[in-house]
Amino acid sequence: MKSSDAEKICLCRICPSYVECSEPIAFCLGAKPSKCISAEAGCLCLGCPLWVKKAFRHVYFCTRGAEIAQ
Numbered sequence: 464m465k466s467s468d469a470e471k472i473c474l475c476r477i478c479p480s481y482v483e484c485s486e487p488i489a490f491c492l493g494a495k496p497s498k499c500i501s502a503e504a505g506c507l508c509l510g511c512p513l514w515v516k517k518a519f520r521h522v523y524f525c526t527r528g529a530e531i532a533q
Contacts, residue, residue, distance in 0.1 A: 464513075466492060472512045479505030480525055489513065490524035494532070500525040 466489055475481050475488035484499035491513060508514045508522040521533040 464492070464517075469513055472516075474507045474511040474513075475525065478507045478525070480523070491517070491519060491530060493524070493529055496528045497525045502526075 466487055469489035469492055470487065473489045475490060480500055480503055482499045486497060486499060490497060491508070503523050503526055506522045508524065519530045521527070521530050524530070527533055
């Protein structure tokens with residue numbers, strides 16, 4: 464799945480941990496965690512359509528890195 468398609472269904476922007484900055488969202492598909500988000504203030508990953516579609520097991524991709532990295 465392309466990042467641009469993932470961003471359309473991703474919940475990152477409404478997540479309590481999200482911090483607005485110039486990096487792309489859909490952190491679950493990226494190789495590295497966010498450079499802007501450092502605090503885990505709540506997580507919506509378990510309810511994200513992308514998380515369900517990809518059958519992920521982990522959460523907090525923004526601070527811990529992609530599924531494969533965890």
